[in-house]
Every structure is written in C-alpha cells, then in structure tokens.
Amino acid sequence: MTQVTRDIDPADARDLLERPARACLAFAGPAGPQAQPVTLTMRDGRYFVAIPESTGVRPEPGQEVVLLVDDGVHYFDLRAIYVRGHAQPAQAPASVRPALAWLEVVPVKTVAWDYGAMRAVDDGH
C-alpha cells in the first residue's frame, strides 16, 4: 500500500533557512498563545532567533517554543520547517544591533514539508 506524503527530510529544506520568507516563534504567554515574528540566523546548525528588546512578552529560559519558517503562497509552493524545542538566552552575533534579544531554539523535534515534493510512499502495510 502507498500513501501520499508532503513530508520531506528537514535537511532538504536548508535553502529555506538560508532565505526565510516568513519566520515566527510561538509560545505560551500570560494572556494566551503568542505568535512572534523573529529574525532567524543559523550558526553551526543551531537555530538562533531575535526579538526586539522592546517586545513585552518573550519566552522564559527553558520554555517550550515552536519555530516555524515557511514560504510560498500557492498550493505547490507551500513549504515549511517546524521546530519544536526550548528557548535559551543566547549571545548576540557581534555584527548586529544591540536592541534585539537573542534566543537559541534547542530542537526536540524537527519536521519539514514541501507540497511541491508531494509523492507516494510505501506506508508499510
């Protein structure tokens, strides 16, 4: 039996991390879920995100977060990397303005999808 999947190896979506069209961090804030746009930088395979210091609500150290980097508008152009992990305070890269608070997203689970790479796969049954 086969089934159709849109899932891909996150390593195959590395170009999405090099030129992210949309990147946001989701976490639980005091008033509910927060969707926070972030600046994303990858260093040595690690995910670093920045939020303006002026942002009132930020994840606490160790708090569970989800980083979503996605791209595309039309169906077969839609693709994304979804990283569930924990936020840890991080040092700012030397070259950037200090008005940003940097966090590392330490991944626990990473998945990726690409509707343009849709294919049939053996479902093991």
Add this chain to the structure above:
Amino acid sequence: MGIDDPAARAILRCAMVARLATLSGSGRPSVTPLYFVCRAGHVWLGTPVWTLAVRDVKADPRVSLLFNVEGAPGDGRLLRLAGRATVRTDAEAQRSYVWRVALKYSLSPGGLWSQLAHLRLLPLQRRYRAQSAARGPGAVIDVTPEGVELLGAWVVRGIGGSSGQN
C-alpha cells in the same frame, strides 16, 4: 486598532498565509500556516477537523495570528491579531469558506498558473486530499478579533544574517 482600521485592512488585503498560534489543553504551543479569508469582521481559516490546530482551538480558544504583506519585496509590515476562535463544521460555513478561498487562491491567476506548472502533481494532490477526507471533514476556524497590532517593518534574514525592526 481594530480589524477595520485602514492600516490593518491594507495588510489583510495583501496577506496570503496566516500563521495561527495556539495552545493545547496542557498549554503546549503550536503554530500552523493556513489559508484564510476575512468575513464580516472575522477571520476564517480552513483546515481538516483532525489537525492539531483544531484540537488546540477546541481545548483553548485563545489564538494569535500573524499576517504579512505578500508580493511586495521589501515591505516588511506585519499585523498581529489576538482573538478567540471556534471550530465550525456546518455545511454553510464550509460552502462559504471553500468558495471564498477558491476565488482567493486556486482560481486566482497565480493559482491557476501554479496548477498548470504542476500538472503532474494534480493526481497526487487529489489522493492527498482524499486521504485527509478519510480521516475527517474540513473545518473552519472562525476567529473573533479582540486586539490588533501593527508590528511595523520586519526583515527576516537567513544563515549568517542579521536584521532588525525598523
């Protein structure tokens, strides 16, 4: 600022993919990119009823939505909307959503062109949708806005990059 503010409306007109942040019943966060349409001051997002987004909204109706301007390179305006959501599976909501989303996406010039460019994938798309339908029907996540923020220009950079909010 409300959803009918001209600045908010201008971004919503140009936005194509909303990012929906939710919490599970145990408070775990998630975020899902979804197609959306605006209707009578509400935001409607479509997704199958079995998805994490729907399960989360049923457990905790509070949501946070991000919208950005598409098709205008360099325009980093973002809109964040906080609200409460309900899950609708009634036929009227489904019909209305499907028609509106088809006009906005698949029947738009860009949508039609994209389908022509991916003709070989259309049979797989039909099978993928049938797989999803076998797990459960479609749902509309109906968001009633409670607060709207204009976040200004935001630049997202990739590997080795840096940026900031203007």
